[in-house]
Amino acid sequence: xxxxxxxxxxxxxxxxxxxxxxxxxxxxxxxxxxxxxxxxxxxxxxxxxxxxxxxxxxxxxxxxxxxxxxxxxxxxxxxxxxxxxxxxxxxxxxxxxxxxxxxxxxxxxxxxxxxxxxxxxxxxxxxxxxxxxxxxxxxxxxxxxxxxxxxxxxxxxxxxxxxxxxxxxxxxxxxxxxxxxxxxxxxxxxxxxxxxxxxxxxxxxxxxxxxxxxxxxxxxxxxxxxxxxxxxxxxxxxxxxxxxxxxxxxxxxxxxxxxxxxxxxxxxxxxxxxxxxxxxxxxxxx
Amino acid sequence: xxxxxxxxxxxxxxxxxxxxxxxxxxxxxxxxxxxxxxxxxxxxxxxxxxxxxxxxxxxxxxxxxxxxxxxxxxxxxxxxxxxxxxxxxxxxxxxxxxxxxxxxxxxxxxxxxxxxxxxxxxxxxxxxxxxxxxxxxxxxxxxxxxxxxxxxxxxxxxxxxxxxxxxxxxxxxxxxxxxxxxxxxxxxxxxxxxxxxxxxxxxxxxxxxxxxxxxxxxxxxxxxxxxxxxxxxxxxxxxxxxxxxxxxxxxxxxxxxxxxxxxxxxxxxxxxxxxxxxxxxxxxxxxxxxxxxxxxxxxxxxxxxxxxxxxxxxxxxxxxxxxxxxxxxxxxxxxxxxxxxxxxxxxxxxxxxxxxxxxxxxxxxxxxxxxxxxxxxxxxxxxxxxxxxxxxxx
Numbered sequence: 001x002x003x004x005x006x007x008x009x010x011x012x013x014x015x016x017x018x019x020x021x022x023x024x025x026x027x028x029x030x031x032x033x034x035x036x037x038x039x040x041x042x043x044x045x046x047x048x049x050x051x052x053x054x055x056x057x058x059x060x061x062x063x064x065x066x067x068x069x070x071x072x073x074x075x076x077x078x079x080x081x082x083x084x085x086x087x088x089x090x091x092x093x094x095x096x097x098x099x100x101x102x103x104x105x106x107x108x109x110x111x112x113x114x115x116x117x118x119x120x121x122x123x124x125x126x127x128x129x130x131x132x133x134x135x136x137x138x139x140x141x142x143x144x145x146x147x148x149x150x151x152x153x154x155x156x157x158x159x160x161x162x163x164x165x166x167x168x169x170x171x172x173x174x175x176x177x178x179x180x181x182x183x184x185x186x187x188x189x190x191x192x193x194x195x196x197x198x199x200x201x202x203x204x205x206x207x208x209x210x211x212x213x214x215x216x217x218x219x220x221x222x223x224x225x226x227x228x229x230x231x232x233x234x235x236x237x238x239x240x241x242x243x244x245x246x247x248x249x250x251x252x253x254x255x256x257x258x259x260x261x262x263x264x265x266x267x268x269x270x271x272x273x274x275x276x277x278x279x280x281x282x283x284x285x286x
Numbered sequence: 287x288x289x290x291x292x293x294x295x296x297x298x299x300x301x302x303x304x305x306x307x308x309x310x311x312x313x314x315x316x317x318x319x320x321x322x323x324x325x326x327x328x329x330x331x332x333x334x335x336x337x338x339x340x341x342x343x344x345x346x347x348x349x350x351x352x353x354x355x356x357x358x359x360x361x362x363x364x365x366x367x368x369x370x371x372x373x374x375x376x377x378x379x380x381x382x383x384x385x386x387x388x389x390x391x392x393x394x395x396x397x398x399x400x401x402x403x404x405x406x407x408x409x410x411x412x413x414x415x416x417x418x419x420x421x422x423x424x425x426x427x428x429x430x431x432x433x434x435x436x437x438x439x440x441x442x443x444x445x446x447x448x449x450x451x452x453x454x455x456x457x458x459x460x461x462x463x464x465x466x467x468x469x470x471x472x473x474x475x476x477x478x479x480x481x482x483x484x485x486x487x488x489x490x491x492x493x494x495x496x497x498x499x500x501x502x503x504x505x506x507x508x509x510x511x512x513x514x515x516x517x518x519x520x521x522x523x524x525x526x527x528x529x530x531x532x533x534x535x536x537x538x539x540x541x542x543x544x545x546x547x548x549x550x551x552x553x554x555x556x557x558x559x560x561x562x563x564x565x566x567x568x569x570x571x572x573x574x575x576x577x578x579x580x581x582x583x584x585x586x587x588x589x590x591x592x593x594x595x596x597x598x599x600x601x602x603x604x605x606x607x608x609x610x611x612x613x614x615x616x617x618x619x620x621x622x623x624x625x626x627x628x629x630x631x632x633x634x635x636x637x638x639x640x641x642x643x644x645x646x647x648x649x650x651x652x653x654x655x656x657x658x659x660x661x662x663x664x665x666x667x668x669x670x671x672x673x674x675x676x677x678x679x680x
Binding site for chain 1 (some may be wrong): 386402451538552560571618623
C-alpha cells in the first residue's frame with residue numbers, strides 16, 4: 001500500500017539555497033532527496049545533485065532545502081498532454097512536513113488519497129462497499145487504465161472526420177471513373193459490336209477498379225506508415241511528451257484497405273454501367 | 287454568350303461529372319469551413335465564458351493559470367489593498383475545493399465547491415430561490431447548488447446538504463439553485479461563502495484564495511487595471527482576459543488549432559486537386575472544340591475567361607453548398623468533442639465567426655484560380671491548325 005498527497009503546488013527556489021542548506025546542516029539534519037521531472041530539470045536548468053529550496057508558499061516562506069537525487073519521466077497523461085509537466089516527487093513525510101502549518105498537527109498526518117493494490121482486482125466492488133461501511137466519508141474510486149475517456153472522444157472525432165473525408169474521396173473517385181469511362185466510350189462501343197457482352201466489359205471495369213483501388217489503398221497506407229514518425233516527432237516535440245499520437249497498426253491498415261477496395265470497385269462499376277446501358281450506336285456517337 | 291453562360295452550358299452537357307465535382311467540392315469545402323471554425327472556436331467560446339462573469343482581470347499567486355498553482359496567501363489583506371485602487375471597481379476572492387456529499391441513499395457524491403463572497407457580480411447565475419447570505423440558519427451556513435446536484439439529489443431551497451468528507455458531517459442549507467459559468471455537463475457543483483468554505487474544508491489553510499476576480503472601473507480599461515495591480519502588488523500575477531486566452535491558445539487549446547490547420551490544408555489541397563483534375567480532363571477531351579473556337583475568332587483571353595468561369599462555377603457552387611453542410615457537420619463534431627469530461631458545458635469547439643466565412647470564401651477563390659491555371663495554359667498554348675488536323679484525321 002502506498003500513500004500520496006493529492007495535487008499539490010510547491011514553489012521552487014534555486015537562487016540561494018546555501019542559507020537553507022547551512023541551516024539544515026547546522027541542526028544535523030541530512031538534506032532530504034527529491035526526484036524532479038525531466039521537464040522541470042530542463043525548464044529551470046537544474047542538475048542531479050543540485051540543492052534546491054522548496055516552499056508551499058507562493059512567496060517562498062518556510063522554504064526547505066532538498067537535493068535532486070534523480071530525474072524521472074512523468075507517465076504521459078492524455079488529458080494533460082498540452083500542459084508542461086513541471087513536477088517533483090518527495091518522500092511523503094518530507095512533503096507533509098513542508099506543507100503543514102505550525103500548530104496544525106492534524107494536517108501533518110493527512111493525505112489526499114491512498115492507492116490500494118488488491119490481491120484480486122475483481123474484489124474491487126466488495127472492497128469499496130466494505131471500506132465505505134467501515135469508514136464513512138471515505139470515497140473509493142476505481143483506478144481506470146487504458147480506457148481514458150479523452151482518448152475515446154478524440155477517437156470518435158477522428159472517425160467522424162475520416163467518414164467525411166471518405167465521402168469527399170468517393171465523390172472524387174466517382175468523378176474520375178466517370179471521366180475515365182467516358183474517355184473509353186468508343187472502345188466500349190467497338191467491343192460491344194465485336195460481340196463482347198455487357199457483363200464481360202463490366203467485369204473488366206470491375207478488375208480495373210479493383211487494381212486502382214488496391215494500388216491507391218496500399219499507397220495510402222505506405223504513405224501514412226512512412227510519415228507517422230514525422231507526425232509523432234512533431235507533436236512529441238511540440239508538447240514535450242512521450243505520448244504516441246499516430247500509429248499505423250495492421251488492424252488500421254486492413255480497415256483502410258477493406259474500405260477502399262469495395263468503394264473503388266463500386267465506383268468503377270457504377271461509372272461503367274451508366275455508359276454501357278446506352279445503345280451501341282450511341283456509344284459510337286453515330 | 288457570356289463566359290459564365292458558356293461555362294454553365296459546358297457543365298450542363300456533362301451533368302454526372304458536374305454533380306460529382308460539385309459534391310466533392312461541397313464535402314471538402316464543408317470540412318474546410320469546419321476547420322476554420324475549429325481553429326478559433328475554443329478561444330471565442332472561452333472568451334464569452336470569461337466575459338460572462340463580469341470580471342475582466344484574474345489575480346493569482348504565481349504565473350500558473352487560476353486553480354493550477356499555489357493559492358494567494360493573506361488573501362483578506364491583498365483583497366483590501368486592491369479594493370483601495372481607484373482603477374478597480376470590484377475585487378472578489380474565490381476558493382476552489384472538492385468535497386464528498388452524503389446522497390439520499392446514504393452513499394457519497396463528489397461535489398466541486400466554490401467559496402466566494404456574498405457581494406458578487408457573475409460567478410454564478412441564480413435560477414431559483416435566493417442567493418447566499420451571510421447568516422446561518424440554526425448553525426447551517428448557506429449553500430447554492432447547480433441544477434445537476436439539485437436534480438439528482440432532489441434539492442430545493444430549504445433542503446439540507448450534509449458533507450460526508452468532514453468529521454463530524456457538516457450541514458449546509460440550500461438557499462437557491464444556480465448556474466455556474468464553468469460547470470461541466472453532469473458535474474455536481476455548489477457555492478458557499480468564504481466562511482462556509484472554511485467549515486467545509488477544516489484542514490484547508492486559512493486566509494487563502496485560489497483566485498482574485500477583479501472588475502476594472504468602467505472607462506478606465508482592463509490594461510490600466512492590470513498595470514495598477516502589478517504596480518501595487520508586484521508579488522501577485524494579474525492577467526487580463528486577452529492574456530489568459532493567449533496562454534491557452536499556445537498551450538491547452540493548441541492541439542485543436544494544429545489539427546484544424548492540418549485538416550484545413552488537406553481539405554484545400556483536396557478541393558484544388560479535384561477541380562484541377564476535372565478541368566484538365568475536360569479541356570483535354572475538348573481540345574478540338576477549343577481549337578475550333580479559336581479558329582472561329584475566340585481570343586485566348588476569351589478561352590481563359592471561359593475556363594475560369596467553369597472553375598468558378600464548380601468551386602463557387604460547391605463552396606456555397608459547403609456552408610450549410612459545414613454548419614450541420616460542425617454541430618455533429620461539436621457534440622462529439624463536448625462529451626470530453628470536465629469541460630464547461632457552455633464551451634464550444636466550433637463557433638461561427640464572419641472571419642471564418644471570409645477565410646473560407648478567400649480559400650475557395652484562390653482554389654478556383656489555381657485550379658484553372660494549368661487547363662488555361664493548356665488551352666492557351668494550343669496549336670490551332672495542328673489540333674484541328676489531328677481531330678479531323680482521328
